[in-house]
Amino acid sequence: MNIGLDMDSNSTTRRSVLDVLLGLGSIASVVGAISPVLAYLSPLAKQVSSGNTLEDKNGIPVSAESLTEGSGLVGRLGGLPVLAIRKNGQILGYSAVCTHLGCVVRWSPDKDRIECPCHGGQFNLLGAVVSGPPPEGIQPITLRVEGNRILRG
Amino acid sequence: MIRRLNISILLLLGLWGFSCEDLFALASLEESENTAFTASVHELIGCESCHLPGKPDKISRAVLPQICGDCHPKQHQEFTESVHWSGKGAVCIDCHGNHDIRLVRKPESKAYRSLVCGTCHLGPKEHFDLGPHKAGMEKTGVLACASCHGNHSIQSPTLEIVSSACAGCHPKDTPEFQMGQEVGGLFTGIRDTLSLAAARLSDLQDQGISIRKEEQILEDARGAFTRARLVWHGLDMVNIRAEVSNTGETTQSLLNAISSVLDDRRLRKIGLVVVWGIILANIILLLLKKKNLGRS
Amino acid sequence: MKILTLIIEWASDRYPVKPAWTRISHHVRKPVPAHTNFLFTLGSLAIFLFAIQVVTGLLMMVYYKPSVRDAYASVLFITEEVPFGWLIRQVHTWGANLMVLVVLLHTLKTFIYGGYKRPREMTWVLGVMLFGIVLGFGFTGYLLPWDQLAFWATTVATEAPGSMPFAGPFIAELMRGGPEVGEATLGRFFVAHVALLPIALLGVMALHLLLVRLQGTSPLERTDVPEPTSEEKLQAGGKPFFPHHMITEGIAAYLILGILLTLAILAPFHLAEPANPFETPVGIKPEWYFLPMFQLLKYLPEPVAVALPGIFGLVLLLLPFIDRSVERHPKKRPVAMALGAAVLVITLTLGILGKVSETNLTLFGSDYHFDAKGIPHLIEKDGGPGQ
Numbered sequence: 131m132n133i134g135l136d137m138d139s140n141s142t143t144r145r146s147v148l149d150v151l152l153g154l155g156s157i158a159s160v161v162g163a164i165s166p167v168l169a170y171l172s173p174l175a176k177q178v179s180s181g182n183t184l185e186d187k188n189g190i191p192v193s194a195e196s197l198t199e200g201s202g203l204v205g206r207l208g209g210l211p212v213l214a215i216r217k218n219g220q221i222l223g224y225s226a227v228c229t230h231l232g233c234v235v236r237w238s239p240d241k242d243r244i245e246c247p248c249h250g251g252q253f254n255l256l257g258a259v260v261s262g263p264p265p266e267g268i269q270p271i272t273l274r275v276e277g278n279r280i281l282r283g
Numbered sequence: 284m285i286r287r288l289n290i291s292i293l294l295l296l297g298l299w300g301f302s303c304e305d306l307f308a309l310a311s312l313e314e315s316e317n318t319a320f321t322a323s324v325h326e327l328i329g330c331e332s333c334h335l336p337g338k339p340d341k342i343s344r345a346v347l348p349q350i351c352g353d354c355h356p357k358q359h360q361e362f363t364e365s366v367h368w369s370g371k372g373a374v375c376i377d378c379h380g381n382h383d384i385r386l387v388r389k390p391e392s393k394a395y396r397s398l399v400c401g402t403c404h405l406g407p408k409e410h411f412d413l414g415p416h417k418a419g420m421e422k423t424g425v426l427a428c429a430s431c432h433g434n435h436s437i438q439s440p441t442l443e444i445v446s447s448a449c450a451g452c453h454p455k456d457t458p459e460f461q462m463g464q465e466v467g468g469l470f471t472g473i474r475d476t477l478s479l480a481a482a483r484l485s486d487l488q489d490q491g492i493s494i495r496k497e498e499q500i501l502e503d504a505r506g507a508f509t510r511a512r513l514v515w516h517g518l519d520m521v522n523i524r525a526e527v528s529n530t531g532e533t534t535q536s537l538l539n540a541i542s543s544v545l546d547d548r549r550l551r552k553i554g555l556v557v558v559w560g561i562i563l564a565n566i567i568l569l570l571l572k573k574k575n576l577g578r579s
Numbered sequence: 580m581k582i583l584t585l586i587i588e589w590a591s592d593r594y595p596v597k598p599a600w601t602r603i604s605h606h607v608r609k610p611v612p613a614h615t616n617f618l619f620t621l622g623s624l625a626i627f628l629f630a631i632q633v634v635t636g637l638l639m640m641v642y643y644k645p646s647v648r649d650a651y652a653s654v655l656f657i658t659e660e661v662p663f664g665w666l667i668r669q670v671h672t673w674g675a676n677l678m679v680l681v682v683l684l685h686t687l688k689t690f691i692y693g694g695y696k697r698p699r700e701m702t703w704v705l706g707v708m709l710f711g712i713v714l715g716f717g718f719t720g721y722l723l724p725w726d727q728l729a730f731w732a733t734t735v736a737t738e739a740p741g742s743m744p745f746a747g748p749f750i751a752e753l754m755r756g757g758p759e760v761g762e763a764t765l766g767r768f769f770v771a772h773v774a775l776l777p778i779a780l781l782g783v784m785a786l787h788l789l790l791v792r793l794q795g796t797s798p799l800e801r802t803d804v805p806e807p808t809s810e811e812k813l814q815a816g817g818k819p820f821f822p823h824h825m826i827t828e829g830i831a832a833y834l835i836l837g838i839l840l841t842l843a844i845l846a847p848f849h850l851a852e853p854a855n856p857f858e859t860p861v862g863i864k865p866e867w868y869f870l871p872m873f874q875l876l877k878y879l880p881e882p883v884a885v886a887l888p889g890i891f892g893l894v895l896l897l898l899p900f901i902d903r904s905v906e907r908h909p910k911k912r913p914v915a916m917a918l919g920a921a922v923l924v925i926t927l928t929l930g931i932l933g934k935v936s937e938t939n940l941t942l943f944g945s946d947y948h949f950d951a952k953g954i955p956h957l958i959e960k961d962g963g964p965g966q
Binding site: 491493495496551552554555558559562563565566569570572573576 | 655659822823826827829830833834836837840841844845847849850
C-alpha cells in the first residue's frame with residue numbers, strides 16, 4: 131500500500147489515501163459496534179451483600195440453637211461460604227473455601243478435623259493444614275451469637 | 284312538615300309512657316339498646332322520627348345524613364362540605380352513636396371531646412396518645428381532634444388549615460406556638476419538594492418515557508410523608524425531624540433518579556449524533572470510492 | 580503481511596486454494612445488469628438485518644429466561660440493569676420490524692421486475708418460504724417478553740387456525756402446547772425462535788443465494804430470449820458485482836443501520852403490563868405485518884377469513900407456475916402490474932382499517948370513534964364518553 135506522495139500518478143495516490151480512510155472508517159464502525167456488545171457482556175456490578183449474619187442458602191439467618199455441640203454447618207456470610215463449628219459451647223468460624231482448588235470444606239466430628247471432599251485435604255481447629263494437598267490453611271473467622279443469630283464477631 | 288307533625292304526636296305519646304315496643308309492631312330494639320335509647324337525648328322523639336313509617340328497618344348509610352339533617356340542618360350542611368361526605372367515609376352514627384346519642388359535652392357521649400376520631404384514624408391516635416396534647420387538652424377540657432381539624436366540615440388536613448389552629452390555644456410568643464411554626468415550615472418544605480418531584484415524574488411519563496423504577500421511589504416518598512404526618516400528632520421533635528429528614532432524603536433520591544433519566548436520554552441522543560457522523564463519513568467515503576473506480 | 584503469505588503458501592500446498600480463489604474472484608467480478616438500482620440492495624439488506632438479529636438475539640439469550648415465572652422480569656432486567664441492554668433490545672425489536680419491511684419490499688421488487696419467471700422459479704419459491712419463515716420469527720418472538728400484548732396477541736393468533744375444519748383444532752393445540760397459551764407455549768415458541776427457525780432460515784437462504792449467484796440477476800428481456808452475456812452486460816453499462824454493486828450494498832447497509840439506531844433511541848418500544856390470563860386489554864391487535872389478516876377476520880366468517888390468506892400464500896408460492904407469460908419488463912405486463920397494485924391497495928386498506936379500529940381520532944375538528952370494523956362514528960359533543 132503506497133501512501134507516499136507520488137506525483138507521477140495522482141489518481142493512484144488519491145485512491146490509496148481513500149483506501150486508508152475507508153479502512154479507518156470501517157475500523158471506527160467495527161469499534162463502535164463492538165463496544166456496546168463488550169459492555170453488555172461484562173460482569174455486572176456485584177450486589178453488595180450486607181453480610182454480617184450467617185445465612186443458609188435461602189438467605190434466612192441460621193439459628194444458633196440448631197448448631198449443637200460438636201457439630202458444624204456451612205452457611206453464607208457476606209456472600210461467601212463460612213464453616214461454623216460448636217466446640218465447648220463456643221462457635222468457631224472459618225472460611226469454608228479450600229485453599230487447594232476451591233471446594234467447600236466440611237466438619238468431620240469423628241475425625242475431629244475439617245476436611246475437604248475433593249482431594250482429602252484436612253485442617254485442624256486452628257485452620258492449619260494437617261494432611262493432603264492444600265498449600266495453606268483456611269482463614270479463621272471470629273463469630274459471636276446475638277439472640278438466635280450467628281454474626282461476624 | 285309531616286315529620287315534624289309526627290314528632291309532635293310522638294312526643295305527646297311518649298310523654299304518656301309509650302315505648303318503641305308499643306308503637307312499632309315490627310323490628311324493635313333489644314333490651315339493653317332500648318334502655319340506652321330511653322336514656323338518650325332522642326327518647327322523646329321515638330322511633331318513627333327517624334325510621335319512617337313503612338320503612339321500619341335499618342336506615343341505609345347513604346340516606347342517614349339526610350335523616351339527621353332534617354332536624355340538624357346546620358350540621359348537615361357542614362357535613363356535606365366535608366371529606367367524610369359521599370357515604371364512603373364516616374356518617375353521623377359513626378361518631379355520635381345511633382340509639383345511645385347523648386349530649387356531646389357529656390362524658391357519656393360517644394363523641395365526647397371528639398376523641399372518637401381515633402376509632403378509625405388509628406395512626407394519628409397512636410402518636411397523639413404519646414404526646415403532650417393528650418394530657419393538656421384533657422386538663423383544659425377542650426376538644427381533642429376537632430380543635431385542629433374541625434368536626435362536621437372536616438377537610439383534608441392541609442398545612443394551612445392545621446397551622447392556623449395553633450393560635451387557638453397558644454399565644455404567638457409562646458415556645459409552643461414557635462414549635463408549631465417550625466414544624467409547619469419543615470412540612471411545607473417536604474410537601475412542596477414532593478409535589479415538584481411528582482410533577483416532573485408525570486412530565487416524563489407524558490413524554491412516553493418508561494418510569495417504572497422511579498414510580499416505586501415516588502411511592503416510597505409518599506409513604507414516608509404519610510408516616511411523617513402521623514408522627515406529627517405526637518409532637519416529639521426528635522421523631523418529627525427524623526421522619527421529615529427521611530421523607531426529604533427519599534424525595535431527593537427521586538429527583539436524582541429523574542435527573543439521571545434525563546441525563547441518560549441526552550447522552551443517548553449525543554451518541555446517536557456521533558453514530559450518524561461515523562455512518563455518513565463512511566457513506567461519503569464509499570461514494571467517493573465508487574466514483575474513483577468509475578474513473579479507472 | 581508476511582505471515583499471511585506464509586499461511587496461504589502452506590494451504591496451497593495442500594488444498595486447491597489458488598484455483599478456487601481465481602474462480603471465486605472471476606465470478607464475483609461478473610457484471611450486474613445495467614438496470615440494477617438501489618432496490619437491488621434489499622436482498623443483502625435482509626441478510627445484514629438478519630445478522631444483526633442473530634447477534635442481538637444471542638446477547639439477549641445470555642440473560643433471558645424462557646419461563647412464565649421469569650420471562651418478564653428477565654426482559655426488565657435486560658432493559659434496566661444490563662449496560663446497553665436497552666439498546667440491544669430496542670435494536671432487536673426494531674430490527675425485526677425493519678426486516679419484515681425489507682423482505683416485503685424485496686419481494687415487491689422481484690415481482691415488479693419479473694425476476695420470478697423462468698428460469699428463476701425455484702429462487703422465487705425459496706424466497707416465499709423465506710418470507711414465511713421471517714413472519715414465523717416475528718410471531719414466535721413476539722410472545723417471549725410475556726407481557727399483556729404478547730400473551731393476548733398470541734392467544735388471538737392461535738385461535739385463528741383453530742377455526743379451520745378438520746386439522747384446525749389439532750394445529751392450534753400443537754402450536755400452543757395445550758388448550759390455552761401458557762408455559763408450554765412459551766417453551767416451544769422459544770425453541771422455534773432461537774433454534775428451529777434460524778436453522779431453517781440459514782438452510783433456505785443458502786440455497787436461495789446459491790441460485791441467485793449461479794443464475795445472476797434477471798434481465799429485463801423476455802424469457803424466451805437468450806440472456807445477455809457478461810460482455811453484453813458490461814457494454815450496456817452494467818457494473819461488476821464486486822466491487823461496484825457491493826459498495827452500493829455497503830452504503831445501503833450503513834443507511835439502514837442509521838435508521839435502525841435512530842428508531843431504537845428515539846422511538847423505543849415499552850413493555851406493557853405483565854401477562855394476565857384473566858384480563859384481556861381493550862383493543863388488542865397484532866403487529867402491523869399481521870394486521871391486514873387480523874382485520875379480515877372481522878368481516879368474513881372465520882373459516883373463510885383464515886383460509887383466504889392461506890390461499891393467497893399458496894398463490895404467491897406458485898406464482899412462477901401460474902404466470903407463465905414471457906415478458907419480464909413491468910411496462911409490458913399491465914395485467915400483472917394491475918393485480919399487484921390491487922393486492923397492495925387491499926392489503927394496505929385492511930391494515931389502515933386495522934390500525935384505526937377501536938380507537939378514537941379527531942379528524943377535521945370532529946371526534947370519531949372507529950368501531951371494530953373500522954367504521955367511524957361521530958362522537959356527540961355533549962354527553963359523549965369522556966365529556
